[in-house]
Amino acid sequence: MTYGIEQLGIETPGKIIAVHLNYPSRIAQRGRTPQFPSYFFKPASSLAPTGGTIERPAGTELLAFEGEIALVIGEPARWVSPEDGWKHVARVTAANDFGLYDLRAADKGSNVRNKGGDGFTPIGPVAIPTAGIGQDAWRVRTWVNGALVQDDTSDTLAFPFGQLVADLSQHMTLESGDVILTGTPAGSSVVVPGDVVEVEVDAPNAAGSPSTGRLVTTVAQGGTAFGDFGNTPAVNDTQRVEAWGDEAAHAAAVAAGKASPLSESPVSTSATDGSPLTDEIRALLDGVAVATVSAALRKRGYVDVFIDGVHPNHEGDTILGTAKTLRFIPFRPDLFKQHGGGFNAQKRAFDTVEAGEVLVVEARGIPSTGTVGDVLALRAQVRGAAGIVTDGGVRDFAAVQEFDIPVFSQGAHPSVLGRRHVPWETDVTIACGGAAVQPGDIVMGDRDGVIVIPPFLLEEVAREAAAQERADAWVAEQVAQGAPVDGLFPMNAEWRAKYEAETAGQGARA
Structure with a gap:
């Protein structure tokens, strides 16, 4: 691999040292002004060249970029002056x-986990000689998907480059090829699978306006979750706001369906923490109708939780699992050229869906789209997915019907990818059939339709719905025996007392 520093005859730096805060614009965002620079190490195994891919690990949401100017040491430095x-x-x-904000709490400031992953330090592609160029002459710019998001210069730094070298040289010998990452300006934010991040450093006012060229990294979705034998990802509101940059940026990301909304308590994003769909909850919901669950949700103010217009591909199919999301956007030739080919968001979603998950697809409610075909449906089945829900169409419909996996859709349509849609992103909040769906939501479906249950309501809704099903079954028995529905459905006090007397001691559904 090449990082630009091979021009110095150095294949891999011995040390990579990074500065926490340095640009006034970033310091203002963080709301704390350091008196002196502070540092952390990054492993050489985190290096990556331009044109590479960085994986956002499964079960995480807050992978953030930080465009930076990197200094490469030439003559060794020990006890030098600023x-x-x-x-x-x-x-x-x-x-x-x-950096992966989901692991910041586990690191307690060391940044070993959240910034030390493979590919977490792309550098290059060209290292510019500093001869004749001062330390205040440099500019760093960052683009995400072609939009400029960071633009700052080294003459604004709280701690100039010379001071950083001098300070570090008090504590260790800086050797030839060592790399110092000098901090990031405002504009650092979260990126999601499919995003392309580019960083360029130049000296625009120096002779020849030398430039590193653009350091290009594409974000991909990882398929392996962290094991429960170590710290697992967890995020809270503070981390969400800091990862996105500030409250306004986070709010805009939520509105765009790219970020999770703020909550009042820490929220785990780890797939290893265990699904709320425990064996007990599954037993409670066994045989419970979506219509009954909808009544329990309505009592709690949740009335727009139906994925409208979708039907099962097999008569009698039911579906129950946690949501994994895939979002399509309207077709545009240039965007499809960038995002439609290769290992795109659609393929990533089907290739990383986990056992027990329901893949929920936002297809903008357009039935004349083939959002799922036989190969992808088979891939989801092989991976153990609990089902697929799309508010678009299904191609290869007859072949998909031959599979065991439940698929809820608007029906058959033969179109291929690229007619109406661009596969855009996965594992974000989406709108499917008029319902908001977040990764980790509970998705339940039967012949009546599909409903979305917020995870924190699952247990109480499941218990209430199971109890209601038992009561409804008892009412049906009375009607079958000739009882009138007046006073029985719903039960008045007299019928309620009779029901409770007859069913006392039966307990909850096993």
Whole structure:
């Protein structure tokens, strides 16, 4: 692999040292002003060249980029002064200091887990010689999907490059090829699978306006979750706001369906924490109708939780699982060229769906779209998915019907990908059939339709719905024996007393 520093005859740096806060714009965002620079190490195994891919691990949501100016040490430095520190920097290149906010709490400031992953430090592609260029002459810019999101210069830094070299040289020898990441300006934010991040460092006012060229990294969805034998991902509101940049940026991301809304308590995002669909809850819901669950949700103010217009591909199919989401956007030729080919969001979703998950697809409610075909449906079945729900159409419908996996859709349509849609992103909040669906929501379906249950309501709704099903079954028995429905459905006090007397001691559904 090449990172630009091979121009110095160095294949891999011995040390990668990163600065926490340095740009005033970023310091203002964080609301704390450091008196002196502080640092953390990144492993050499986190390095990646331009054109690479970074994986957002399964069960996480807050992978953030940080475009930075990277200093490459030339002549070793030990006990040098701030005035002489810059002389020990041989070259400058671009870097992207990726971090996973989901693991920040586990790191307690060390950044080992959240910033040390493979591919979490792309650098390059060209290292610019510093000869004749001052430490205040540099600019860093970052683009996400072609939009400029960071733009700042080194003459604004709280801690100039020479000071960083001098300070570090008090504690260790900076050797040739060591890399110092000098901090990121405002604009750092969260990226999701499918996003393309580009970082460029240049000296626009120096002779020849030298540039590193763009350091390009594509975000992909990882398929392996963290094991429960170590710290697992967990996020809270503070981390969400800091990861996105500020409250306004987070609110905009929520409105765009790219971020989870704020909650009042820490929320685990780890798939290893266990689904709320325990064996007990599944037993309670066994045989319970979606219509009964909808009544329990309505009592709690949830009336727009139906995925409208979808029907099962097999008569009698039911579905119950946790949501994994896939979002399509309207077709546009340039966007389809960028996002429609290769290992796109659609393929990533079907290739990473886990056992017990329901893949929920936002197809904008357009039935004339083939959002799922036989190969992808088979892939979901092989991976153990609990089902597929799409508010679009299904191609290869007859073949898909031959599979065991339940598929709820608007019906058959032969169109291929690229006619009406661009596969855009996975594992974000979506709108499917008029209902908001978040990753981890509970999806339940039967012949009446599909409903979405917020996880925190699952247990109480399941218990109430199971009890209501038992009561409804008893009422049906009375009607079958000739009882009138007046006073019986719903039960008045007299009928309620009779029901409770007859069913006392039966307990909850096993």
